[in-house]
Amino acid sequence: MSKKSPMYVIVVGAGKVGYHLAKTLIQEGQEVLLLEKDKKTAEAFRDSLGELIVHGDGCEIRTMSEVGMGRANVVVAVTGDDEDNLVVCQMAKRKFGVPRTIARVNDPKNEELFKELGIDQTISSTRIIFNLLEQQIETGQVIPLAALKRGDIEVVEATITSSSNTLGMKIGKLNLPPKALIISVIRDEYAIIPHSDTKLREGDSVIAIIQSEHEKELRAVFE
Amino acid sequence: MRRNDVRVVILGCGRVGANVATTMSREGHHVTIIDRNPDSFGRLAADFTGRQVLGNGIDEETLRDAELDKADAFLAVTNGDNRNIMSVQMAKVRFKVPKVVARIYDPNRAYAYSELGIDTICTTCVGAGLMRDMILGRPFGQIHDYTHMGLGEDQYE
Numbered sequence A: 001m002s003k004k005s006p007m008y009v010i011v012v013g014a015g016k017v018g019y020h021l022a023k024t025l026i027q028e029g030q031e032v033l034l035l036e037k038d039k040k041t042a043e044a045f046r047d048s049l050g051e052l053i054v055h056g057d058g059c060e061i062r063t064m065s066e067v068g069m070g071r072a073n074v075v076v077a078v079t080g081d082d083e084d085n086l087v088v089c090q091m092a093k094r095k096f097g098v099p100r101t102i103a104r105v106n107d108p109k110n111e112e113l114f115k116e117l118g119i120d121q122t123i124s125s126t127r128i129i130f131n132l133l134e135q136q137i138e139t140g141q142v143i144p145l146a147a148l149k150r151g152d153i154e155v156v157e158a159t160i161t162s163s164s165n166t167l168g169m170k171i172g173k174l175n176l177p178p179k180a181l182i183i184s185v186i187r188d189e190y191a192i193i194p195h196s197d198t199k200l201r202e203g204d205s206v207i208a209i210i211q212s213e214h215e216k217e218l219r220a221v222f223e
Numbered sequence B: 001m002r003r004n005d006v007r008v009v010i011l012g013c014g015r016v017g018a019n020v021a022t023t024m025s026r027e028g029h030h031v032t033i034i035d036r037n038p039d040s041f042g043r044l045a046a047d048f049t050g051r052q053v054l055g056n057g058i059d060e061e062t063l064r065d066a067e068l069d070k071a072d073a074f075l076a077v078t079n080g081d082n083r084n085i086m087s088v089q090m091a092k093v094r095f096k097v098p099k100v101v102a103r104i105y106d107p108n109r110a111y112a113y114s115e116l117g118i119d120t121i122c123t124t125c126v127g128a129g130l131m132r133d134m135i136l137g138r139p140f141g142q143i144h145d146y147t148h149m150g151l152g153e154d155q156y157e
Helices: A015-027 A040-043 A047-054 A061-066 A082-094 A109-116 A125-138 A214-220 B013-028 B038-043 B060-065 B079-093 B107-115 B123-136
Strands: A008-012 A031-036 A053-054 A076-077 A099-103 A122-123 A142-148 A153-159 A182-188 A191-193 A205-211 B007-011 B030-035 B051-054 B073-076 B099-103 B119-121
Touching: A008 A015, A008 A082, A015 A031, A015 A047, A031 A047, A040 A047, A040 A053, A040 B119, A047 A053, A061 A082, A076 A082, A082 A099, A082 A109, A082 B079, A082 B107, A109 A122, A109 B079, A153 A214, A191 A205, A205 A214, B007 B013, B007 B079, B013 B030, B013 B038, B060 B079, B073 B079, B079 B099, B079 B107, B107 B119, B107 B123
Parallel strands: A008 A031, A008 A076, A031 A053, A076 A099, A099 A122, B007 B030, B007 B073, B030 B051, B073 B099, B099 B119
Antiparallel strands: A142 A153, A153 A205, A182 A191, A182 A205
């Protein structure tokens, strides 16, 4: 990532999510600006972020112009209010032509609505945690990592434990459901590209893509 | 009921919301008013005959409870520009309400969203325009005479 020319990312809302996101992006070598409506909150991060935090309302055209919204590659709105996140992203996109807008959605019901209203991506921590819990309750083995194309295809992770049926099996011998593909095995913190002779060991994390409707079958394989 | 009556849902029972609600109720329209604070309904006149719904106006369930799906018009007049903007878009996209209007204080935001096909009333601009005309003794204009009031030239084109 650092080899490519850096992206200009504007993060709106200096709560915990916004602050840590900004810090992480800075460490990744991206050009980052964090915008915060509340003056006290903005000042509190001054020591840590210096010029990279600006006090201002991310929905005000004047502020948006001042921080160079027009040349931003990505705008991420992560305030605690869904209506503010929506307006930040819509204004960024429609008024300033920002190519990619990401909104945090506090009420998971708003995810679909935001997409219909032109927001490129939404993140709902409620939904993510709920999905994790749901999966944990069902098996504890297969965890969804991401949903692609509105959830038709999912990226999932399965951990091989000492009690896994698949322990010691070759990938080629796995009885995978249709439309499933194993794309990587994470072993000792390294991602390896597996082949049909790769044997699954305890502690391996298997990353697979699967059509949502076959996810249950895949889960059964890795029980 | 008369033939010209409409079903209108009003979000926000502040001074403006209560005033529109009372007036339209007196005119024989079917008015439903939503507010998240029950005390706000005290602003309605005693002869208000419409329905009061307690709840959050950017929550689909509240809007459904207010029967927005059967409404002819939706008016968003809460204190928050962004709440108004979000709720009218919900009304349009989710409930297919034929006529939606948002009150927006920020002239730039009002202008930006009017460009996106949402009927907005910027009370800041309209108020400023009327006051100017009153001071100068000019006749009052139409609403569109006031919608660009005070905007920087770089802010709309």
